[in-house]
Amino acid sequence: MSRPVAYLNARLVDPASGYDGPGAVIVTEGVVADIAYAPDFGRLSADIEVIDAGGALLIPGLIDIRVKTGEPGAEPKETLKSAALAAAAGGVTTIVVQPDTNPVMDEPSVVDFILRRARDIELVNVYPAGAATKGGLGERMAEIGLMHEAGCLYVTDADRPIVDSKVLRRVLSYAKAFGVPVAHRPADPWLSAGAVASEGEFAARMGLPSVPAIAERIMLERDLALVELTGAPFIVDQVTTGAALESLKRGLDRGLPVTATTSINHLSFNEIDIGDYRTFCKVDPPLRSEGDRQAVIDAVASGLIQVIVSAHAPAPAEDKRLPYDEAAPGAVGLQTLLAALLSFHHDGRIPLIDLIRTVTSAPAKLLGLQAGRIARGAPADLVICDLNAPVVIQADKLISKSKNSPFDGRRLQGKVLRTVVDGRTVYAI
Amino acid sequence: MTPPGLNEVLQRTFSFPKKHFLSATDLNEVEVANLLDLADGFVSLNRQTAKKLDLLKGRTLMNLFFENSTRTQSSFELAGKRLGADVVNMSPRSSAMSKGETLIDTAVTLNAMQPDLLVVRHASSGAASLLSQKVGCSVVNAGDGQHEHPTQALLDALSMRRAFGRIAGLKVAICGDVLHSRVARSNIAMLQMLGANVRLVGPPTLIPVAAERWNVEVFHDMREGIAGCEVVMMLRLQLERMDGVMAPSQREYFRFYGLDREKLACAAPHVRVMHPGPMNRGVEIDSEVADDLSVSLIQDQVEMGVAARMAVLTSLAARLDNDR
Numbered sequence: 001m002s003r004p005v006a007y008l009n010a011r012l013v014d015p016a017s018g019y020d021g022p023g024a025v026i027v028t029e030g031v032v033a034d035i036a037y038a039p040d041f042g043r044l045s046a047d048i049e050v051i052d053a054g055g056a057l058l059i060p061g062l063i064d065i066r067v068k069t070g071e072p073g074a075e076p077k078e079t080l081k082s083a084a085l086a087a088a089a090g091g092v093t094t095i096v097v098q099p100d101t102n103p104v105m106d107e108p109s110v111v112d113f114i115l116r117r118a119r120d121i122e123l124v125n126v127y128p129a130g131a132a133t134k135g136g137l138g139e140r141m142a143e144i145g146l147m148h149e150a151g152c153l154y155v156t157d158a159d160r161p162i163v164d165s166k167v168l169r170r171v172l173s174y175a176k177a178f179g180v181p182v183a184h185r186p187a188d189p190w191l192s193a194g195a196v197a198s199e200g201e202f203a204a205r206m207g208l209p210s211v212p213a214i215a216e217r218i219m220l221e222r223d224l225a226l227v228e229l230t231g232a233p234f235i236v237d238q239v240t241t242g243a244a245l246e247s248l249k250r251g252l253d254r255g256l257p258v259t260a261t262t263s264i265n266h267l268s269f270n271e272i273d274i275g276d277y278r279t280f281c282k283v284d285p286p287l288r289s290e291g292d293r294q295a296v297i298d299a300v301a302s303g304l305i306q307v308i309v310s311a312h313a314p315a316p317a318e319d320k321r322l323p324y325d326e327a328a329p330g331a332v333g334l335q336t337l338l339a340a341l342l343s344f345h346h347d348g349r350i351p352l353i354d355l356i357r358t359v360t361s362a363p364a365k366l367l368g369l370q371a372g373r374i375a376r377g378a379p380a381d382l383v384i385c386d387l388n389a390p391v392v393i394q395a396d397k398l399i400s401k402s403k404n405s406p407f408d409g410r411r412l413q414g415k416v417l418r419t420v421v422d423g424r425t426v427y428a429i
Numbered sequence: 430m431t432p433p434g435l436n437e438v439l440q441r442t443f444s445f446p447k448k449h450f451l452s453a454t455d456l457n458e459v460e461v462a463n464l465l466d467l468a469d470g471f472v473s474l475n476r477q478t479a480k481k482l483d484l485l486k487g488r489t490l491m492n493l494f495f496e497n498s499t500r501t502q503s504s505f506e507l508a509g510k511r512l513g514a515d516v517v518n519m520s521p522r523s524s525a526m527s528k529g530e531t532l533i534d535t536a537v538t539l540n541a542m543q544p545d546l547l548v549v550r551h552a553s554s555g556a557a558s559l560l561s562q563k564v565g566c567s568v569v570n571a572g573d574g575q576h577e578h579p580t581q582a583l584l585d586a587l588s589m590r591r592a593f594g595r596i597a598g599l600k601v602a603i604c605g606d607v608l609h610s611r612v613a614r615s616n617i618a619m620l621q622m623l624g625a626n627v628r629l630v631g632p633p634t635l636i637p638v639a640a641e642r643w644n645v646e647v648f649h650d651m652r653e654g655i656a657g658c659e660v661v662m663m664l665r666l667q668l669e670r671m672d673g674v675m676a677p678s679q680r681e682y683f684r685f686y687g688l689d690r691e692k693l694a695c696a697a698p699h700v701r702v703m704h705p706g707p708m709n710r711g712v713e714i715d716s717e718v719a720d721d722l723s724v725s726l727i728q729d730q731v732e733m734g735v736a737a738r739m740a741v742l743t744s745l746a747a748r749l750d751n752d753r
Contacts, residue, residue: 199638199639201643208575318531321533322532323532325574
């Protein structure tokens with residue numbers, strides 16, 4: 001039996017309970033045993049190890065529901081272990097890995113493989129998202145029930161939209177019976193074909209094949225109509241345009257069971273950041289106009305978008321050091337997610353507790369996880385973070401095996417001091 | 430014998446400040462004016478029997494064409510040879526690149542051979558810029574995807590300046606597939622910098638959506654678009670785009686956007702017609718117009734191409750000399 005640990009003298013922010021104030025927590029046997037809404041508990045029994053947070057932020061560990069690693073199939077990019085180490089350093093205690101691996105995670109044995117590997121690595125919580133269709137090809141339903149039984153949290157074909165409306169309808173109806181949410185990328189495949197940038201003046205000048213922002217709304221409108229038809233719980237995999245937000249708002253106003261996500265990349269960068277063909281800024285969906293970025297930030301502030309993801313997608317130098325249209329899309333983000341997120345607090349755009357909610361209690365509620373809150377009996381997944389400490393992101397110093405971070409060189413504020421998973425310290429400085 | 434005009438320009442103190450020649454947007458008016466003056470001198474040289482100088486003596490010029498282009502490649506090759514450089518032509522398509530070597534690997538390999546000037550054409554926008562970041566020599570963009578083709582813009586400006594004596598105030602209509610055209614992008618940037626009045630003409634499917642924000646007028650009716658224009662610059666079309674993709678058919682395209690005598694009558698009386706070549710006769714341009722030397726500058730453009738490239742190579746090499 002491990003010694004109980006008391007984390008004292010913190011600013012405790014717990015979006016699930018709405019609390020933001022002085023706080024202290026005692027962790028026993030991997031769960032939160034006691035909470036004081038004061039700097040300390042008064043007298044503590046002598047067998048409790050004391051960690052003084054020194055006034056730093058104490059928040060639930062982050063839950064990132066859209067993470068790619070290279071395992072299985074592309075381990076030189078990233079392994080589950082390197083991703084877990086990056087997550088721990090970034091204050092992310094739960095990751096949901098995407099199914100577009102090799103082999104595709106479209107049946108229970110691959111789900112089982114991921115869970116076994118995660119148990120062996122014993123760093124952060126790792127859950128798989130299963131493929132919605134066999135091979136992620138958008139044609140025939142994958143074994144959604146068996147994968148759910150094996151431990152997958154939701155199903156998705158990741159970056160690839162399910163073009164055939166009949167297939168998505170069946171996936172939605174079928175998954176609903178198991179209570180499994182379906183995530184889907186809103187991108188009209190025909191308008192998006194071959195595009196590597198968002199349509200507009202910038203892409204036109206740079207001579208980059210581009211997709212109009214409206215392609216996102218077109219697919220989202222169809223998806224929302226199918227959600228209305230089936231009543232199935234649905235995750236919009238990254239809303240990145242103002243046009244799609246209008247559709248989202250109408251859908252939510254009608255009471256559809258929809259949760260929208262966006263990525264930290266689309267909140268932090270716009271198309272101009274591509275500059276002289278910087279492939280680290282090549283992500284999927286492509287970076288949008290500044291108007292779209294502002295609309296997405298507002299949508300997070302208003303609660304229209306509830307969950308923020310890192311969209312962690314490792315790509316090694318050899319896949320990025322190519323002409324823009326040939327380079328692999330994606331950006332690593334696990335380690336920079338929290339600091340990047342906090343910039344909206346420092347800018348006065350979004351209250352701190354609302355920001356933290358998008359990466360803790362909101363994704364926990366969406367996926368039925370016990371984590372994501374600081375409450376008695378909840379898993380002791382905690383992060384201590386110096387809210388104001390300046391950091392300069394240096395891509396080559398990141399823990400991920402791939403260093404493709406668009407945040408390279410960015411000055412941010414917010415430094416993770418300690419990450420705790422199930423009561424175990426998995427990262428500390 | 431160096432022609433006197435060329436000697437005068439070569440003795441100017443102005444030196445080209447850039448290491449690479451990647452984009453028309455990198456240049457300013459003074460730099461372009463000097464390049465044009467220099468190119469003018471080279472035109473005279475090229476018309477002599479003794480065409481060879483030693484301005485690039487000892488220098489190695491590598492032509493690295495990932496996309497085939499006989500005309501641009503030979504234009505650079507002649508330009509380099511007339512200036513006394515050693516010229517090597519590489520066609521990576523048929524060699525290492527097909528074995529999975531990346532652009533950067535190829536560049537690094539070639540860089541190790543110590544070229545002084547690397548002329549690159551590649552199907553991807555931004556490829557020349559990427560390459561310039563990885564090599565020690567000067568890089569000339571000879572066309573990168575749908576982005577830019579700055580030496581083409583320079584030779585077009587030279588042709589126009591020689592034909593009209595000026596570029597400022599010139600009314601220029603750029604017609605056809607602007608969307609996919611690197612020639613159009615470089616020309617728009619350079620002509621606007623030099624004070625020309627630029628219009629774009631084409632079907633909506635071939636004009637970039639944000640084109641109005643480029644400070645150009647956009648026309649979908651060709652007669653209106655070229656009305657009063659002094660230069661009508663036709664762009665090359667890829668025929669596979671004319672089969673119901675970007676336009677319904679070649680014959681429909683020619684009917685509405687092909688340049689023939691009848692449409693050309695809407696332009697200014699002293700209009701000149703340009704085309705970067707190679708032409709699709711009967712699709713974007715009627716032979717009758719293309720071959721009429723009283724209106725067509727198309728042959729001039731080819732001649733100006735060698736001179737303009739000589740000007741670029743000389744300027745870059747001078748900058749390399751200064752670096753020493």
